[in-house]
Amino acid sequence: MSAKIVIIGYGHVGRAMHRLFPNAVPYDPHLPKYNDRGKVRGADLALVCVPTDETRSGEADISVVVEVVEWLDADLICIKSTIPPGTTDALIGLTGKRVVFSPEYEGETPWQKGLTDPLFWPFIFVGGSRVDANAVLEHFQARLGPNLTYLTADAPTVEVAKYMENTWLALQVTFAGEFYEIAQAFGADYNTAREMWALDPRMSKWNTLVFPSNRGFGGKCLPKDIAAIVAASSLAGYRPRLLVEMLATNKRFRDGT
Known part of the structure; x- marks a missing residue:
């Protein structure tokens, strides 16, 4: 049966x-x-x-x-x-x-x-x-x-691994967004710089395209899950400042400010 x-x-x-x-x-x-x-x-x-x-x-x-x-x-x-x-x-x-x-x-x-x-x-x-x-x-x-x-x-190891994965995806998006802004500031072409950067075999192209009309990370999972691991970590005694700043940067990208 x-x-x-x-x-x-x-x-x-x-x-x-x-x-x-x-x-x-x-x-x-x-x-x-x-x-x-x-x-x-x-x-x-x-x-x-x-x-x-x-x-x-x-x-x-x-x-x-x-x-x-x-x-x-x-x-x-x-x-x-x-x-x-x-x-x-x-x-x-x-x-x-x-x-x-x-x-x-x-x-x-x-x-x-x-x-x-x-x-x-x-x-x-x-x-x-x-x-x-x-x-x-x-x-x-x-x-x-x-x-x-x-x-x-x-269970805690697997629970942490899931948040680690989602946070890494969001961090890739945020990193790309920051270098898009840096390229703009210098009059450089972000897409060409990205292709050059990605030729280094240590790099990954995942989540590094930047769409000016749709900045930052969104969707059903990444924003809420990163906020959740920040909150849970803070309650456990460690405030992950990098992730806090990433959320703030993403809000700036999403708001267009």
């Missing part, structure tokens, strides 16, 4: 998970087609794909994640929503349930299919206890096959 997999939340991430697990049962209270909570009870694996929006203070609002984990009765709960470091362990302590974190890398770029289609992902990470993380990995391995990189670690 095949495992019962359910998907909680049917937004951008939830739909990606449904493409990966087409026989999974979705639940989303905001969609009449999928709003029957009874259908997702008794699952072997629940994939939690609910929003973690930015609060006024910049923190990630994890209230929906907490609520969902509290009422779910699945054997394994895998959080796909981006959550601050320490959240998975806190949820285990709060509920006593088998909870792990597996970051979502469903990118918004139109330029590389492998970053927007879960069937072409090159890696899967799961954070949590070794037993539970490996149990979740088995579901992904059965669907994606032997040629990916599969890694497990403690």
Whole structure:
């Protein structure tokens, strides 16, 4: 008998998970087609794909994640929503349930299919206890096959890695934007300078195109996630000044000031 997999939340991430697990049962209270909570009870694996929006203070609002984990009765709960470091362990302590974190890398770029289609992902990470993380990995391995990189670690390490990835993407955009302004100040051509710079094999062209009509980074993830890791780090005792300045610089770019 095949495992019962359910998907909680049917937004951008939830739909990606449904493409990966087409026989999974979705639940989303905001969609009449999928709003029957009874259908997702008794699952072997629940994939939690609910929003973690930015609060006024910049923190990630994890209230929906907490609520969902509290009422779910699945054997394994895998959080796909981006959550601050320490959240998975806190949820285990709060509920006593088998909870792990597996970051979502469903990118918004139109330029590389492998970053927007879960069937072409090159890696899967799961954070949590070794037993539970490996149990979740088995579901992904059965669907994606032997040629990916599969890694497990403690939950905080994987939670930090997800924020590290999103922050790096935003930092690339900000770096490019600053050098666009520097080129403008000297009457230089940014695009030519960029091509010369990129010939150094240590460089990467990713996220370094600058569009004068659409400056800085935006989208569903980068702004809120960088604000969230700044807030979480500050609460943990370290204020990441580079990231604070990056957010301020991005606001300047986005506002056109």
